[in-house]
Amino acid sequence: MIDDILDRMTLEEQVSLLSGADFWTTVPVERLGVPKIKVTDGPNGARGAGSLVAGVNAACFPVAIALGATWDPALVQRMGAALAGQAKSKGASVLLAPTVNVHRSGLNGRNFECYSEDPVLTAELAVAYIQGVQSQGIAATIKHFAGNESEIERQTMSSDIDERALREIYLPPFEQAVKKAGVMAVMSSYNRLNGTYTSEHSWLLTKVLREEWGFDGIVMSDWFGSHSTAPTVNAGLDLEMPGPTRDRGEKLVAAVRNGEVKAETVREAASRILTLLERVGAFEKAPDLSEQALDLPEDRALIRQLGAEGAVLLKNDGILPLQKAGLGHVAVIGPNAAEVRVMGGGSAQIAAHYKVSPLEGIREALSNANSIHYAAACRNNRLINVFSGEMRVEYFKGRDLAGPAMATETASKGEFFWFELPSSELDPSDFSARMTVSYIPVESGEHVFGMTNAGLARLYVDGKLVVDGYDGWSRGDNYFGTANVEQRQAIHLEAGQRYQMTVEYCSPAASEEGINLTAVRFGVEKPLGEAEMLDAVAKAENADIVLLFVGRDGEWDTEGLDLPDMRLPGRQEELIERVATVNANVIVVLQTGGPIEMPWLGKVRAVLQIWYPGQELGHAVADVLFGDVEPGGRLPQTFPKLLSDNCAMVGDPQVYPGKDGHVRYAEGVFVGYRHHDNSGIEPLFPFGFGLGYTRFSWSKAKASTTQMGAEGVTVTIDVTNIGERTGSELVQLYVRPVGSKIERPEKELRAFAKLRLAPGETGTASLVVRPRDLSYFDEGTKTFRAAAGRYELVAAANAADIRSTVAIELASEWIGETDDRSI
Template sequence: MPTPNLPALLDAMTLEEQVSLLTGADFWCTVAIPRLGIPAIKVTDGPNGARGGIFNGGPKTACFPVAIALGSTWDPALIAEAGAALAAEARLKGAGVLLAPTVNLHRSTLNGRNFECYSEDPFLTGEIACGYIRGLQDHGVAATIKHFVCNDSEVERMSIDSVVDERTMRELYLVPFEKAVKDANVQAVMTSYNRINGDFAGDNAPLVRDILRGQWGFDGLVMSDWFAEHATQKSATAGMDLEMPGTTRHRGEALVQAVREGRVSADDVRACAGRVLQLVERVGGFASPGIPDERSEDAPERRALIRRLGAEGSVLLKNDGGLLPLAGTARTIALIGPNVDTAQIMGGGSANVNALHRITPHEGLAAQTDAVLVCVPGADNYRWVPLLQQPMAVDFYTSTDLSGDVAVRAVYPSSEKLWAGAVEPGIDPMHFSARATVEFVPPADGDYQVSITSAGLSRVLVDGVQVIEAWESWAPGDTYFTFGCTERVVSHPLRAGVPVTITVEYSSPTSVPVSFKALRLGVYLPRAEAELAAAEAAARQADVAIVFIGLNAEWDCEGLDRPDMALPHQQNALVERVVAANPNTIVVLQTGAPVELPWLDRVPAVLQAWYPGQECGHAIADVLTGRAAPGGRLPQTWPKRLADVVTSNGDPLRYPGQGGRVVYDEGVFIGYRHHDTHGVAPMFPFGHGLSTTTFAWGEVRVDRTAIEPGGTVTVSVDVTNTGTRAGSEVVQLYVSDPVSGVERPAQELKGFAKLALQPGETGTATITLGMRAFAWFDTARGGWVAEAGAFGLRLGASSRDIRGEAGVTLAGDWFAAA
């Protein structure tokens, strides 16, 4: 098909047709205009997999490591490979747009979406994001960088006002977006839910119109996050193109009327519609009209890539005595912990996908060792009462009070079901009721936890007797993106082998009028002291004990932050008892953010594996056995305790917010900038990560010691692998400005290079710095300033492990307008 003439198409459209393009047709697709041959295109959630149009239980897809694991690789070229593979996955789901990457910063360790973001550092975040974007877009799928901007917490995320001064925003939070636009030509931007300095993100003309489009020259599409647009007139004039999802709430006839009355310019509407058409063209919608059916493909090359990414993102935090990799002499290995036989592969929320498979650590190690593996769970790590993994039968009614005949019957594989935009055929997602039934046979006597969580009204009955009510008292809470109520839990005695019928009655209408509905029934008998004792006994009898602990997709989840940095339930006690029984104890952590480690001084080896995707157990086993080297370095400072985090100063305005506002009054001092500047010792510093080999660094070299304004300086260092194993070293370049007109961090990351070296091999890390590496943002002048004088150039293996230093002098002041 010939390339369409987009201006001619716009000329041929009525105002109503132009406006129709500015809202999705449904949850995932844009509007088609058959009269003019304008096709629809489909978007799909990422960022660690292309889910497709069914929120849970749809066609399976490849599940990649979460973003913090990708950030931990410090390898943009490798992340470009992941982007290319994700482009293929998106196409399998009929999508031309992937809603990723997420580049909000790790301001706090408690952010529920910490796992979905790359780093606390804007430079590292931007470099990783650019690799991801290039990989996607080089293969015909548009990236959607998000969430623009300062969506750095999930507390009151739909409404909170992030109050941020301009210098802080420019030097930290806008940097990854700016790099994505200028360096990677990202094709789409998603605005965040929150307000920024008063205005909702999608209505924020100073950010969208003036900075994103005006100063940076972004010519792509801007879309709202789902249900995040609030103002017909303000969003259209700000240049926010696409309201998602459909059907419209603030556009449609309201926007047509605003144009007719002169409150919105017809030129603004035309410009927004033109950018929708441009995106359709860029992703091949005109060339190949029609949205194909979703399908799955279990490609061996993608399995191998995901496995490699998992190892490259794993961070060896501690390895006293060289306990890792495992020695082949270990004949009995105790595998202990809640994650042994559960593959913790991803975080929760819109990043969640129906993975092709889930390899557990037990399965991964069983495939790589002949040792006897003794498995004991020992403790729990759930946030919400675990589901029943058995069929749940559901009868649907077209009424909201369970009256009338059953309209549809369905059976789901577990006791949770989410409906995003569509339910079952003939069922209106905004007006239905349902009765879900599970026949449960308790495996043991005990007081079981029974729970309900619902985006919709609900109540639970056991053998016909109501035990939980969330119907008359339902209120929005902290689940299902804040569209669901807070979990309701009761204790209920059950007897082993005696069947019970558990019924959930459900009604869709609530005070939150969105077409996202869900119900979740939990039934579980908590673990007791006997489980800890069994783990201790198994450890005592083994050559090596490996404890697999951490969080999961309920703790690291969109929609709510974590309450603290503690590991839940009895996991810390489990580690203490295991290491007391066996000093050869290795802890494998799986979390999406730092946690407190009170047992760290007693455990010789700790591996942070994050959530490494569907090949979880294989990737972890590769590192434990030495088949692969741990390639990761921390992209977030690991504090000793929550009180050491800059957002934990006791002022609720700083975090989590108060009166609908959260104030970023720490300025540019987050993460290592805070720790290094204010002398707060971390547990593990930013950039930290050990290897199973050793490296020797040479002298730091610079190509010049003085530069003129507008010039560059190149810094290099030789690194030699002096050990007996292959491994990688990440050379990190920090810049310091000891004399400045404003208060600046003690040092800031401005470059890095990752070297993969065989034993005896020497590689050279070469990093070139331009003027922005030395500059700060001058709000009075509206631009970037690098002041004349001396700057420190510090090369290190982490922010606290500096291996060599040099200096450069800037001969005169440099300025560049924003």
């Protein structure tokens, strides 16, 4: 069928398939019955065609690092299948997920959206996620291929990575997604790889992906990540997104006519697009692109389960789990207690069906709500709190708010990121808008107004200019580096008085690259100062237990910028210190997208890391705190003691954050625990660490044979629950080369199993190691090689807790070709 359609297509029609029609759909060819299909973000929910800050409600699942902490591929596969249902509810045939870039440092703003620092864990979870999604007829899209481990200047930065590090650390998750899961789509990254944009990288997109791994799906650009015509098409980039086209269309037709691109190359790319449509069933039944909010009880239950399974108990001196009976007075304190931080920022954002705060979850869990005393104490948001309340929005032709309004609508939030405008008569590069809303302060005193805008904007209160986003506009990190630094201004407001807030916005002029993001975000908040801190300390002093919720939010852990450090923002560390001084029973609950420094660790009784676990946040954390379920998570990323302990933090700007357009991955393969092992730097919490509410005993590891052969070696470990509660235990299996002449990591994870056992129950972890698992990549011969000799298979609970080892022999050197598809 595909060949027949292609035979009847003109060159222009084939070319039309190689670019999007708009932000979210492909181009149809109606005369030949070729429908258009929709794609949707993202990893933790299906947003649909709405903007990053609005849209039809969707189920909000835990972020990827929380899934990494589950170490549970079966559970992740269930989530993938559920997400496919969510994608269908948004009329989408392609889900733009999962994200599998490796945690190179603790500062990547997008670490929350990636699974782990380790390629094996990342690959196993990615395969499970993809299998779940594609089992329901929805295409998964693995991203960002490749070398996108930082958000700093990501559109232009060259990630300079040697081939050994690529082959051993950064490419394996993509490789296994192709070979094991049959992923249908790959998204190229924004950055350059060793000097060449990945969207133009023929070695990456054709030699490695297609010729070596056998990938037969489509490769699409990240949004606005295509920079040329002939180079991208010749390299193997099938689909330019979003549309309408900037680099293809007539330009590509001309490139074919003048010989820069072969007609057969265009036909092959068009064939892959049509094959994708066939695989998702678009030819059998044209997709219904309408969108609905699908709120299923089974999704709610799964999200709640995932939240608990990903929660990592980092410290517990016996205070957890809390007993509800006789608990006494509970102080619930901190900026993350009542504010609901369920996801990271950027393209992963969705409009959740609902969001349960920790405070709400705790109140539901405890029958005596009167025993709960809450205080925010301080703030930790990067930007002024966005305004929430009904407002009128008027849209005008031109950039000067002149003439009649071309469209009018109401909005409930002071944040606008326009993918589409409400009238076809409005030009994204030549429109203006006015937002009008009333604001009634609850308290008298100083209030801070803030605004950031991609485009130009001014904020007025009762007709007086308060925030000027015109004069002195200076580019910042917001909205993927297209908006200004947030402008702030404080004014005095009286409680109960009605103030009229007006924001006047005009779009930026069209850019030469055709990238024209239009956005504005404004808000107001009353600062929290010493009085609020003292109130929190007083409530803590009078409580029997303090639950202290601290961390970050999606303004810090976000696409578009890296973190400034590994410290808790604002006055949160001070808050922990002061609360711990007046109460000995402090439990810290952390919400971050990665590791933080913990100078206060010795002063609190327990620390629970819950990440951003989705819309059931409050229920999941209450389930763990009160012992209804066990904290099932184990760290998917090493938590260093200090920022300087990260492998990329060596004091060289060329290594991080990059210099002169290049960032050099000088550490090579020594990422995460590999770096800590080889440098002798003790981490705060090792890779794979996590406590539970029960205890386990392990047998010694046993190998099925002491000689490595083509079929591999099976290692078994018996684990018994010797405690009084049901719980889970993680069994890791590392390979340690003995006497290697090549510089290699001290040990490398090669397999794992998570066993869930009732009291007294014994389970067996059966883990297989194959010849390639013993190997390293030899850049000279371009092959994977394992030297003959002795290897140790190391059974461990985490990277620093080795339980037993078993030695095996490889009789003769093993060599594996890069195009071996039997992985």
